[in-house]
Amino acid sequence: MRFNFIPIDFDYFDFEGENYVQLVGRNEEGEKICVIDSYESNFWVILKENADAEGIAAKIVKAKIIKPSRTTVVLKTEIYDKKFLGKDVKAIKIFITNHKDAHDIASEIGDIDEIWKRREYDIPIITKYIKEKKVQPLMWHDVEARELTDEDFNGINKKINLDKCYIAESIFLTEKELEFTPKILAYDIETSEREIGKGEISMVSLFGDNIRKVLTWKECESAGNYVEFFEDEKTMLKEFSKQVREANADILTGYFSDGFDLPYIKSRCDKYKMKLDLGTNGKNPSFNKGRIPSGKISGTVHVDLYRFINSVFSQYLQSETLSLDEVAKELIGETKEEFDFSKLSNMSDSDWGKFMSYNLQDSKVTHKLALKIWTDIFEFCKIIKEPLFDITRDSMATHVENHILHNLDRFNEVAEKRPGYSELQERKMKGKFGGALVREPKPGFYENIVMFDFTSMHASIIVSFNISRATLHEEESEDVYESPEFDLDNIPTKVYFDKKQGFFATLLSEVVDKRKKFKKEYAANKNAMTKARSNAYKLLANATFGYQGFFGARYYSREAAAATLAFVRKFTTDTIATIEDAGFEIVYSDTDSIAFLQNEKSVDDIMKFLKELNDKLPGIMELDLEDFYKRGLFVAKRSATKGGAREGAKKKYALMDSKDKIKIRGFETVRRDWCKLTRRLQSEMLEKILREGNEKAALILAKDVISKLKKREIDKNDLLIKTQLRRPLNEYTSQGPHVIAAKKIGETGIPIQVGMVIEYYIGEAKGKLVRDKVMLPNENVKYDINYYLNSQILPAIENIFDVFGVDIQGIVDGETQKTLF
DNA sequence: GGAGTTCGCATACC
DNA sequence: ACAGGTATGCGAACTCC
Numbered sequence: 120m121r122f123n124f125i126p127i128d129f130d131y132f133d134f135e136g137e138n139y140v141q142l143v144g145r146n147e148e149g150e151k152i153c154v155i156d157s158y159e160s161n162f163w164v165i166l167k168e169n170a171d172a173e174g175i176a177a178k179i180v181k182a183k184i185i186k187p188s189r190t191t192v193v194l195k196t197e198i199y200d201k202k203f204l205g206k207d208v209k210a211i212k213i214f215i216t217n218h219k220d221a222h223d224i225a226s227e228i229g230d231i232d233e234i235w236k237r238r239e240y241d242i243p244i245i246t247k248y249i250k251e252k253k254v255q256p257l258m259w260h261d262v263e264a265r266e267l268t269d270e271d272f273n274g275i276n277k278k279i280n281l282d283k284c285y286i287a288e289s290i291f292l293t294e295k296e297l298e299f300t301p302k303i304l305a306y307d308i309e310t311s312e313r314e315i316g317k318g319e320i321s322m323v324s325l326f327g328d329n330i331r332k333v334l335t336w337k338e339c340e341s342a343g344n345y346v347e348f349f350e351d352e353k354t355m356l357k358e359f360s361k362q363v364r365e366a367n368a369d370i371l372t373g374y375f376s377d378g379f380d381l382p383y384i385k386s387r388c389d390k391y392k393m394k395l396d397l398g399t400n401g402k403n404p405s406f407n408k409g410r411i412p413s414g415k416i417s418g419t420v421h422v423d424l425y426r427f428i429n430s431v432f433s434q435y436l437q438s439e440t441l442s443l444d445e446v447a448k449e450l451i452g453e454t455k456e457e458f459d460f461s462k463l464s465n466m467s468d469s470d471w472g473k474f475m476s477y478n479l480q481d482s483k484v485t486h487k488l489a490l491k492i493w494t495d496i497f498e499f500c501k502i503i504k505e506p507l508f509d510i511t512r513d514s515m516a517t518h519v520e521n522h523i524l525h526n527l528d529r530f531n532e533v534a535e536k537r538p539g540y541s542e543l544q545e546r547k548m549k550g551k552f553g554g555a556l557v558r559e560p561k562p563g564f565y566e567n568i569v570m571f572d573f574t575s576m577h578a579s580i581i582v583s584f585n586i587s588r589a590t591l592h593e594e595e596s597e598d599v600y601e602s603p604e605f606d607l608d609n610i611p612t613k614v615y616f617d618k619k620q621g622f623f624a625t626l627l628s629e630v631v632d633k634r635k636k637f638k639k640e641y642a643a644n645k646n647a648m649t650k651a652r653s654n655a656y657k658l659l660a661n662a663t664f665g666y667q668g669f670f671g672a673r674y675y676s677r678e679a680a681a682a683t684l685a686f687v688r689k690f691t692t693d694t695i696a697t698i699e700d701a702g703f704e705i706v707y708s709d710t711d712s713i714a715f716l717q718n719e720k721s722v723d724d725i726m727k728f729l730k731e732l733n734d735k736l737p738g739i740m741e742l743d744l745e746d747f748y749k750r751g752l753f754v755a756k757r758s759a760t761k762g763g764a765r766e767g768a769k770k771k772y773a774l775m776d777s778k779d780k781i782k783i784r785g786f787e788t789v790r791r792d793w794c795k796l797t798r799r800l801q802s803e804m805l806e807k808i809l810r811e812g813n814e815k816a817a818l819i820l821a822k823d824v825i826s827k828l829k830k831r832e833i834d835k836n837d838l839l840i841k842t843q844l845r846r847p848l849n850e851y852t853s854q855g856p857h858v859i860a861a862k863k864i865g866e867t868g869i870p871i872q873v874g875m876v877i878e879y880y881i882g883e884a885k886g887k888l889v890r891d892k893v894m895l896p897n898e899n900v901k902y903d904i905n906y907y908l909n910s911q912i913l914p915a916i917e918n919i920f921d922v923f924g925v926d927i928q929g930i931v932d933g934e935t936q937k938t939l940f
Numbered sequence: 941g942g943a944g945t946t947c948g949c950a951t952a953c954c
Numbered sequence: 955a956c957a958g959g960t961a962t963g964c965g966a967a968c969t970c971c
Contacts, residue, residue: 298963410956454960514956525959543955553954554959576954660954665957672957680958710954710960758963769954778966785952785962790952842950853948853966891967910964 120242123147123291124154124262125299126254127369127418129245129506131158134272136186136189137216140248142279143399143418144369144895147253147297151367151786152283153399155272156263156290158248159249160218162225162240163533165201166209170233172198176211184220192219202532203236204589205621210533218244238533241922242524249504250525256291256506257497261293280364280399281418288456301493303327303458305486306359308380309478313779315383319352322475323359323384326455326482333475341472345479351906363419370420371397372489374443374481377423377512381414382406392519408544413512420507422496424489427511427854429497431518432660439791439841440876449486450491456480502655515662522659523626523674530622544672544829552681553606555710556688558695560753560767562923564808566704568719568774569725570745571698571732575657575691576711577664578631581679581688583738587623587667588676592616599931605685607678614682623674630660631739683763687711694732694742699903701728707753709770712745722747724764748774748782750809754918775809788897794880796837797911800824804919818930821916825931828907838880838902847873857879867895881906 126142132140140153150514152902164179165851166172176196184191201210215224221240228234239247264285267276276284304327312318322335333346336355342348349355365370373380381404388395397404397420416422429441438445444455458477462470500510503518504525515523527534538546547925573579580586584600592615593598599615606612620628635655641649666672668680689708695705696715703715717725725744732742751774756767771785787793788802804817827833842857850873852859862880865871882900884892889910894900915929922925 508959515955516957519957551959555961557953572954662957665959667957668959669955669957671955684959712954756962770961784954787963789950790962845950851948854948855965857950916962 120265120285121261121263123293123295124260125154125258125297126154126260127301127507128257128418129256129672130417131244131247131248132272132275133189133217133636134275135192135197138218138244139272140252144671145299146283150283150284151281151369153279153281154184154247154264154285154287155267155275155420156254156287156292157212158218158244158245158251158252160216160221160247161212161214161251162221163201163238164211164213164225164228164234165203165236165533166211167233167235170209170235172209172211173336175231175233175519178231179211179213179228182224182386184223186220189217189220191217192222193224196940200531203238204535205532205617208235208533218247220935227758234604236536238536238643241537241634242391242534245506245509246521246524248580249506250528252290253292255501255504256510258300259293259295259297259299260290260296262287278401279402284364287399301369302361302367303370303372303489303493304330304366304381305372305482305488305489306376307373307478307481307485308383315379315386320387321352322355322478323355324475324482325359325362325366325479326369326479326486330362330366331479331483332362333479334362335475337471341469341477343472343745346475350758351796352384352387352476353393356391356395357393358552359384360396366420370422370489371416371456371776372422372485373422374485374488375423375425377414377426378726382412385414410433413508420511422511424485424488424492424511427481427492427496430514431511431682432495434658435654443481443484447488451484451487453484453487457485462521480909493781494647495654498648498651498655502659511602515658516666516672519659519662519666520673522630523623524625526658526671526778527622528812530625536676538671546675548675549677550608552668554682554684556691556708557710557769557814558705558708559769560772560920562753562755562765562767562922565706565716565751565753566749568748568751569703569717570712570714570748571694571729571742572712572745574743575631575634576687576690576740577659577683579626580683580690581664581667582624582631583629583740584682584686585618585620585624585678586686587616587621587682588617588674588679589623589843590617591676591678602682603689605681607681612678612681614678616682619656627660627663628739630663634660647913669818690736690740697732706751707772714751716749716899717747720887747777749777750775750778750812752808752919752922754922757914757918765921773805773809775937779810781806781809791876792840792842793915794838794840794907794911796824796828797915798832798845799837800912801915801919804916806814808919814920814925817916817919818925818927821912821920821927822930822934825908825912825934828912829904831904833902833907835880835896835902836918838907839878839896841876841878844871844873844877854890854894856890860892860895863893863895881910 122148126144131138138158138160140156146152180197182193182194196214199210201208202919225237225240262286267284267286269276297784299659304767308320308323310318310320321337324333331345334355336349336351337721339397368622385395385478386919396415404414404416406414438449448454456477503522524534550569560755595615598618602614604611604613637653641653664683667676698715705715707714741751753772754768756768774782807816844861859879861871861879877894881892881903882894884902892903
């Protein structure tokens, strides 16, 4: 029979030693179905020049791996003309019975002398399947298939908990435009202890299209009507599994659920020796290891929203932390409910009622958040062509790499391998290479600043000069682009790249083009889809430069990355020189942006000048107008002095644009590790200065805050300092205040985890060091006035007043004198 | 043991 | 291990006499 099908979940199984891919998705009627497809595992050997391909193939066919569970053999070989890193090669495609043994078979044939390289045995089977069969996640396909019988695959039909299972005869992308909206179910648990393995689960909430409920085994008179009660934790968890299965969702989502909710539930089920049966295969979820384990459920894609937001989406966000509360506030304008967790050890009936409501709200917020960023996840899936499960967990480097892998066939390319252990060590040993330039600003208050910037500078350079590992040459010739000279390990170096475009630059140029196209489309027709598409291509383009310098990359090239940066320096430096030659004074420049004074020149003059600059740029490089800024403030560095004079601070400025919008970079205002009092005062001061054009109003603000601080009128919440723990406590060599604060928190019984944001304030206490005065928010100790004055407020405002010749320290000292007398 | 310097660390910019 | 380099500035840790 023939039907339309959209694959959502990808998995595979072995039958009689061979691999089959199992797709779960929806048909056009909206039914969740399973389609099994065969896959012939294969990998490549690339031959040395003039090798006897037939002879080698004859040897390869004999390779065999015998294991207790299975025997893997070579089924057949095929000889092809292929490309490897852009060069023509003779290659043999080796088909084997089981992909799990691809690596072992590759090792076994490793001693055949005429084999140059073995490749693609290290690509996961699902990626290989998608790449070769062109079956794309979350795209509609036209499927020719027959229904599974109970005889097929030893009766797998009965083991799959779905009404309709098929075995595919053919699967092709369909031209038909069909809609797809996933069924999303969100869940969240509440527990008595935060640590997995300790404590119990008191309740679990579910929120979806037709479901909003809390399951619990705690008694509660004041609970809302959405609560269902069970006799114990075990029964509750059993019912949770049942309801998840019956909800028949495409996606089960939580927030940090890979790291908390799912493993916690699993650990409780283990304790009761009970299966956690959430999916279609009647088995426990699988947790593949990694830094954070990933919980995979068969037939329903488990999505931990936090992970996608952390690796991909966070760049769009302003939130200082990626807590559900903050992210939800920013993206959907909804917050979590408040709940006082210190009550957990002693809960009244109404506390339980509130806790249940809190629990439900978490799932509701998670569900809304999932709907909100679904478009972005969906677009990423379609562009990268990896399954939803992986798209929501992979790093940007992996996304860039997968995007390349899934497009290599267009170039007849055999994929490069992942670096092995020793190669990784070698790459890591290599030092850094020179980066971009940042120009030192002259501290001051400026009017009418023009800012130019290069659009996607690194990407446009890579495309314009065809920069990649495969197109790199050490020597000059007629057919190459020449890099500017740059230092590599203290050696002046020049490298060259083929003029004939390679696959890396071709793919990146397509990404850049699509970004431009969808940016325009978004401008003309603002909706979530056009925005998500434009953003996804932008992220992909921006991450591509970093990919070439990333030591874990298949297409790593330190020379390519270093050369890209040499071009970046050259074009920015040259452009600055041209702007200066035209008589403008440069105010500032960082990497790909240049700010200069407009002076008496008109907007038209500037735009004409910009066009002239653009006419001289090569390839797809482009200089853009960032904005005309009405006013701008640049300050001096606090510490270092150069020959007595104060140095201008880089990466620290405040601007007001043509629409009177304020843009603050680098100042304490935007740093989360400074207390609110300081940040608020500084941002209000900058705002006054930029809007009113002088420092007088700012001085009034500062004096007021200092006076309140001295009179102890400041709320303790405004004095809390937040610092993230970036490593386990025992790995710190330096015992800074936040480390001490974390240890104090640990003593209260709360488990300390990497990534936690530690909050503390500085109070009056004996001791010389700041860490001796670290207090937790709930401690009842007076705040240290001197600390907040001398180490928070003054450092943050001094350099601003310096620009206007106001000696704030002197004024503060003067006021102190006055109050003394 | 105090002053000056370096180092470790977190966070920001692009 | 899970994109790169450049930069500020705190507070602890170290060096020196």
